Amino acid sequence: MPGLALCLLYNLAASLNVCLTYPSTSLDFCENGGTWEKDGCICPEQWKGLRCTIVNFCKNSTYDNFHFGIITVGKYGPSIEKCESNTANAGFPKATRFCNMTVYGDIILENASKVNCDQTLESLAAQVENITENSLEISSETLLLTSDANMLTAQDISFATTVVQQIFNTSRNAVPEAKKIAVATVSQLLDAKEDVFQLQFRNKTMNYSLSLMNESLFYPNIAIQSVALPTEDTPQPVTVLFSVQRGANDILDSQQTYIEINEKELKPEDKTELQILINTTQSTNGKFGFVLYQNNKFFQSKTFTIRSNFSQRVVACKFSDGEEVPNVSVEMIFKPKYNESQFQLHSYACVFWDITKDDWDTYGCQKKPNNNSQFLGCQCNHTTSFAALMSFDYNYSYPDSLDIISKIGCGLSIAALAITIIFQIVTRKLRKTSVTWVFVSLCTSMLIFNILFLFGIENSNKNSNRSSEDDNVIPQHDINPPENHTCTVMTVLLHYFLLVTLTWTCLNAVQLCFLLLRAMKPLPPHFTLFLFLMGWGIPAIIVSLTVGIIYPLKGALGYRQEIICWLAVPEDGNYLESPWLWSFILPATIILITNAVIFIIITVKVLWGRNENLQSTKKSSVMKKILSMLSIVVVFGFTWILGYLMLIDDHNVKIIFNYLFCIFNTTQGLQIFVLYTVRTKVFQNKASDIFNSMSSTIGRIKMPSPTKISLHSEVYEMIRSLPNRIECFRLLEQSPTIEETFLSESDQSNSRY
Template sequence: MLYRLLLFFFSSAKNTNDNITTISPFHTTTTEPNSITKISPLHTTETTPNNITTISPLHTTATVQSLVCQNGGTLQQEQCICNESWTGAVCNISNFCSGQKPTTNSKFTFPKTVLGQFASSAERCPPETTNAGMHQASALCNRNTHLFDPPNIINCSLTLDNINTQVSGATVEVKRNLSFSTQILTSIPEWLTPHNITNAAQIAKALLSDQHITDIAVSAVTTVSQLLNASREIFSSVNNTAISELTKTLQEVSLREEPNPLLVQPNIAVQSLKGQANSTKPILQVQLIAFKGQSDNFSTDRIKLYTTKAEINQTGVDFQINITFSKGFNKTIGFVLYDNDQFFQSKSFKPSLDTKRRVISANLEENPENVHFTITPSADSTMSLNDFACVFWSYSENDWITDGCTKTVNSSGSAGCSCKNQQKANFAILMAFDINYNYSKALHWISIIGCALSVLGLCATALYQIRTRKSRGGSPTLLVVNICLSMTVFYLLFVFGINNPVKHMNVTRVSGENIVPESDHHKYRDEGPCTAFTALLQYFLLATFTWNTLYGINVYMLFHGPVSGTPRWFPKVCMAVGWGLPAVIVSISLGSTYRVDEPLGYRQEEFCWLASVDHKQTFSTKKPMLWGFVLPSLIMLISSTAILLYFSYNICKTDPNLNTSRKTPLKMKIFSSFSLAVILGLSWLIGYILLITHEETLKLILSFVFCLLNTTQGVQIFILFTLKPFLNSNPAILNSLHAPEIGLHKKSLYLWKNNKQESIESIESYISSDH
């Protein structure tokens, strides 16, 4: 527990496996639980005692008990969740092409690839070409043969600019070559720039405008899927017109009468369904569902279209869309599924969390009665849904709008939406999440006792220093008293103010209003004293380090000016620096990171301490933890360490001209160095050692040592700088306790100007006993 109580000064991290807040140096280790669900389309009907027919999955107890998932599949909700390379009830049916050469004469080799997807060759374009380092060829993993089709080879000097100028008006064969070249040139996400994405979008639009679903369209859809791998920062600079035209073209593609299962790629899927004009039983409902596999990408066997009542309203899916008609539909319905919203860059909604916002494009040739869709939140267990908005994309406003849509929350926790009179629209649900903060419990009793004893010890030390100030002068008393003052206030703030008194418990608060949220991260306004406690903790802890360093500087100046001692101006400078420098650092930290609407830019939520991680729970250099505490305190600790080494070296040096009877005992030298180390607060260096320690046993040992030394630092100062001198000044008590004899006061007799060893003995006595 001590480890958790004090290492928060360096960083805090969440462990999502057990939802317990733990403290660790600067980095987080997060294991996300596998919450993927696979749905079987097989259903049977059951009749309840009230003669109400319900729908339930077709399962038997014997089958469930004997179900053993193979090839890395995991059993969840009585279903085997397969990785993308396998399919079937127990993940025993291969869904990939083995890594191989497509033909015996081929010079290209390809890795293991999922059926229906393109593989990039291991061979790359040579260094002297324009596309040096780019894959030189690609091949489609054929669904029917489970083998790679003949490879498509790129001209290593060809660029997307060249392709964009050639694709318009090209013959079918030329378009085929250009489509495969475009697919290869967009296969590496790190190579995608705003200019490349704009070119590729224009090329894909031109290729998809062809009225026939061919291998050209398959390659073009693959290119579109690859574009969605680019980062949000890259897409923010992409030409919006090119992307809008591409999404409109995809809508038209989905309405074609020849559905092709190959138009499903990891980040995009295009599906269509043709109505039956002369059917005696018109189709009144159409449902498309998609559920996750282990890879969380689109796959043909995980996207289903249903038209019968028994198949409607399945649960546990990743997302589903239901379209109802009052008189049935006779024409074509098309769907385009986007795995993220990169093609729909909003001006009003600014996401900051690493969550997916899938987009469902429903395109109809006739007006529907209602479009209802649900999406399961994609956030992991570290976040919970706070609110959401049901929206569709407006090409005129180039943003999400909510007109005609209402929202509901299902019992399963999925966000549901209904929209009226939308014949062609790209639908989405914009969700705002709460981070699941894990607030600390009351401080452990050992820490409370340690801090309480330290406060008492520091108060006693300050009083003793003031009462005996005439025996040592003004500067030493000033320094020690201010160290005791800053440390006392810090300990009190730590005990009474470290826990956040205002706790935001994460309960879904879905409002009735369908309003687009500003971000996917729900923010709370500052509504408590936690920020004030954080600022005070930062100030008095930095003040403690500053006064410790000033004390070390005073010792250093005693070595360099043994006759005159410290200058007269030194106490005034100490007061200005000791209390002024921490105030400057705190002011900069607050002014640059704190906002009333976003207090977590400055502080944490679980503890009233400086913020160190971003919304993705990774350490951020923009947070004040680094430059508002870690770096300033590290600089001061390094300075204090250098002064301690200098002090220890000088007192351990032996002057050959000095009479051996005048030598300081080794015990006295060690005691002096240890006393200086305590007053300088060098035990905090253990915390920095923890930052670079990866061996768990050593880290645990250092954690307890760090906490023990720092909670009792006030007690140590009391023993070394108050109790010890007090015992030395009372011989009767000293003799009864058999304490070692140590010089009482700083008394120096300078017989000549350069008697430095005499001065060193005086400084040793100054450090070890006089305080």
């Protein structure tokens, strides 16, 4: 059975990228889980440096009987100890600890702060009236209660947002230290899960960019920086350039951003990720402030749906007094960040966050192409929060080596299975039996699946070139491939016939077990009919239920993938809701376990045991027993076990089992042909007759008289005796194998019903 389907299946799962060959630079150069992207290593947040070898975390620690795990620099880490079940904050950490880095680059742990287990975010939000007097205490408690972002619910974020907004409300007169802590709270909120952010409180977050302009602050998910414009008696028009450089990981720090005044144009470099140039044509005094959000979780759109896990940064720029600068021109460039092995950029839109609509809009913004193809250019005539909303097409590329192996293996299997099926039907009189329908059903389903796989596994969208959109129009989705109903139908057929093939391997095992353990006695009445109903009916029920449940809820891409026409694999790791698990992996696992149990029984009791009812007058050799075991292994589908070994978390091991899986499963039809057709006496006799007929035909053809030459005596004698040697050639006769016995006896049993 084709192995590329399962190979590519694992490839789309982020954690099981086993089919594509990683660049050698990533494996040999980047360490500690770092990945190579174009011109450098992208490190996990706990590592940094050229090769991801520099520690960026605080080790496990203990403070006042509180235990803490590894904490990333710039973040607060929760304690292992949790609030008791009888407290208001049951399950929340009892303490938090901050991992800091000094100006000299030393990583230190701050003292732990104890959490009030009876104080909740809801109760803190209710204290906003007293925030002027207790701003530092309320801000600190909010920070502590949001330190474990994975535990936050939509209500928790709503309450925390209310507190933070009031702290930055100038009328509340919160102390400066409370505002700094509130920025850290915002950074922690941006680590929360995407689905807990609700639209009803999105408008509250926009006031941050008006309030956070007094100082330069850097936290893992948010950076705030401001610049004072020159104060002159005669104010002059100025330009302000805000740049963001690529870091070693996805954590923001003070080394990544900088501001320059009176720069006339954008000046991107290789490591530039974002630049924004504000050009005022009228005189201006005051400050310009910038807020950089690491992701767009605070900007949940009703018109633009995100399906990928690519983080899209948002940059906000405001004049210090919150006033709109007249006659301003804002130029921006964004470097798109996405998985280039799976996607390619289709189009983008230059947008700003409209507070009145509580959504993205394009008014006053347009695309501005630039000379550097690495960047997306935008231009707007106002200052606010900006982003480039990108849409992607799938990169329909497949591993060449595995693709070739699969096509060659499938081609050989198709030819071999067709010959096997014809042989079983045509030679039934010579074998003096009826057709072995259970075995033929297995070969037929496998043949159909191989044909469907060879000609239908690739999505036809691969050959459709969609032109990118030049207009500044907001796309509906970040990943929006064209509909392809043919691919959906092909997925249904592949799903069905692969399940049918696996089911027939199990039914062949059941029938063989019945025949051998019952000493070749006749099968029960209507046994074959019962097997037929199971072999073709159970897979139909599974596929029908899967399509009927998944398709109305999640659409075509909830059931299938886009890269190939095969079952969808969840990118978020939620396999419990995946059709891939329930409608394929689970049935396949049950079938393989059943086949393994039957194989052990047959091996112990029949092949290597002593069963008086099955004793042959001719003793079988060890080699014949091994061949019989190999024949059973092939028809029982045990080569699929290699697919489970591909889950081993070692790249080199994955590659080895990847190729083994593809080779053995794509050639399974060829293996059946060799073991169940070529090795039979009927086929060998027919092949011998054909060979002799061809030899006789060649012998009757008159060859031109050769030129008389002098030959060495030994060479002459060898050539003279060659016709006699050809006449004496015969295929070796073999004694009956367990395969022949199984096919013959099962035929005779079936012919009685």
